[in-house]
Amino acid sequence: MGDWITFPDGRRGRLSWAQDTERAAYWQTLLAAVHGDPQARPQCDCRVGGRPLALSVRALGRQGRGPLRFCLARMPGEGALHDASCPFHENDPRRSGRSGYEDGVIRELPDGRLRITLEQGLAVRERATTPSVPRDGEPGRQGGGQPRQASMRLLGLLHLLWEEGGLTTWSRSDVRRRAWWPAVRAALEQAATGLVAGRATLADHLATIGYRDPDGPALLAETVQACGEAQRVLLLGVVDRLERYRPAPAGEDGAPPPPERLRLVFDGVRAYGLFVCGTEALAARLERSFPWAWRVLQQPRRERAVRVVALVLARVRQVERDGQTVRLAWADGIALMEVGPSLIPVASSHELAVLRALQEEERYFRKPLRYDAGRDVVHPDFELLDTGAPRGTPMEVFGRDDEAYAARREEKARHYTSVYGVEGWWFWDATRDAIWPPFPPAVAQKGEPS
Numbered sequence: 001m002g003d004w005i006t007f008p009d010g011r012r013g014r015l016s017w018a019q020d021t022e023r024a025a026y027w028q029t030l031l032a033a034v035h036g037d038p039q040a041r042p043q044c045d046c047r048v049g050g051r052p053l054a055l056s057v058r059a060l061g062r063q064g065r066g067p068l069r070f071c072l073a074r075m076p077g078e079g080a081l082h083d084a085s086c087p088f089h090e091n092d093p094r095r096s097g098r099s100g101y102e103d104g105v106i107r108e109l110p111d112g113r114l115r116i117t118l119e120q121g122l123a124v125r126e127r128a129t130t131p132s133v134p135r136d137g138e139p140g141r142q143g144g145g146q147p148r149q150a151s152m153r154l155l156g157l158l159h160l161l162w163e164e165g166g167l168t169t170w171s172r173s174d175v176r177r178r179a180w181w182p183a184v185r186a187a188l189e190q191a192a193t194g195l196v197a198g199r200a201t202l203a204d205h206l207a208t209i210g211y212r213d214p215d216g217p218a219l220l221a222e223t224v225q226a227c228g229e230a231q232r233v234l235l236l237g238v239v240d241r242l243e244r245y246r247p248a249p250a251g252e253d254g255a256p257p258p259p260e261r262l263r264l265v266f267d268g269v270r271a272y273g274l275f276v277c278g279t280e281a282l283a284a285r286l287e288r289s290f291p292w293a294w295r296v297l298q299q300p301r302r303e304r305a306v307r308v309v310a311l312v313l314a315r316v317r318q319v320e321r322d323g324q325t326v327r328l329a330w331a332d333g334i335a336l337m338e339v340g341p342s343l344i345p346v347a348s349s350h351e352l353a354v355l356r357a358l359q360e361e362e363r364y365f366r367k368p369l370r371y372d373a374g375r376d377v378v379h380p381d382f383e384l385l386d387t388g389a390p391r392g393t394p395m396e397v398f399g400r401d402d403e404a405y406a407a408r409r410e411e412k413a414r415h416y417t418s419v420y421g422v423e424g425w426w427f428w429d430a431t432r433d434a435i436w437p438p439f440p441p442a443v444a445q446k447g448e449p450s
């Protein structure tokens with residue numbers, strides 16, 4: 001199963017062309033030709049009962065902005081029918097932290113978009129005083145009658161954007177694409193177009209910040225302008241620096257020094273004229289809730305084992321300063337996510353080692369995410385998609401050997417064995433073996449996305 005799409009007139013194209021500088025224009029003409037015609041739906045290569053699965057063509061972008069662009073989406077309710085290796089396959093929510101939400105937090109609309117309930121509102125008049133980061137030591141939420149969450153926090157939203165944007169799957173051609181920020185931005189914008197919160201489409205609030213993105217600064221300016229003072233902006237990018245600082249005193253001598261603040265600097269932000277600040281209380285929460293990301297960001301850049309992606313919910317003000325327009329963002333909430341090569345999220349250094357090895361062996365895989373669920377939910381650390389197993393092959397890294405974890409581990413092993421069979425899953429006991437066992441072999445990689 002690959003990413004080939006068949007159009008009603010018999011023409012074929014690949015989903016990956018959408019992010020291919022040479023073929024993107026041709027891809028858009030293919031989609032434009034069938035947009036708005038329910039009788040002429042493109043299809044992927046999946047078959048259900050011998051019949052192909054139709055796809056829906058969706059117009060991208062915000063109203064009144066630039067030429068219309070199109071993207072493909074699966075038909076509502078059909079995500080689970082697509083093969084595990086098809087880009088339109090929808091992860092079984094039970095195999096990620098998505099299962100930690102109450103019913104209704106993520107709801108599929110009749111047009112295939114997802115309606116989400118956010119904990120912090122996008123409108124400024126909705127107060128945003130609740131911490132946007134997980135509380136410490138939160139229990140796992142799966143099974144056992146543990147409480148499920150009634151709304152989505154910023155980390156959940158960041159994970160949802162990553163997953164809906166296809167950034168949690170990896171094949172060897174992603175090395176090139178993920179290193180080019182405009183392609184990453186396009187994937188995230190496409191994801192945001194399919195997400196609705198309250199009356200807003202997330203795409204109208206999202207602005208990404210990244211290196212060498214010639215359109216990025218203008219898009220940020222547009223978003224900030226459109227959101228004005230009444231709406232919050234979602235800023236997303238890789239973090240260069242995250243630190244406490246003390247602002248210069250504004251008053252005359254003898255005035256008490258101003259309180260410490262948090263400062264977040266995105267990669268490539270210089271071209272954007274953007275300054276992100278928050279309270280020291282937010283800094284303290286981040287340090288507690290995202291200890292690995294925080295620690296890494298205190299290290300010199302070249303010593304960092306992982307990079308960190310941030311999603312910032314902010315009120316942004318535009319001001320003129322020395323003849324330049326600068327944007328001052330006050331963060332009401334921040335979520336952090338550690339990522340390895342090709343921006344694949346990782347939760348530990350053991351996972352990072354496995355990720356690098358999978359990439360070295362050019363495997364095709366997916367990284368299921370935790371969302372807002374506790375750290376102990378039963379979802380695999382990775383899923384191999386090239387083994388021929390219709391549901392993928394789960395991979396688990398056991399990295400702790402304390403007593404509390406032993407029971408969880410036991411539970412996970414029982415779960416995988418009963419669902420996938422003894423041979424149907426892979427694990428590495430990192431507390432016992434320094435080197436992981438060989439990965440389950442790949443079957444012939446015909447039609448793998450490229």
Ligand SMILES: [Zn+2]
Nearest residue numbers: 044046082086
């Ligand atoms: Zn499919």
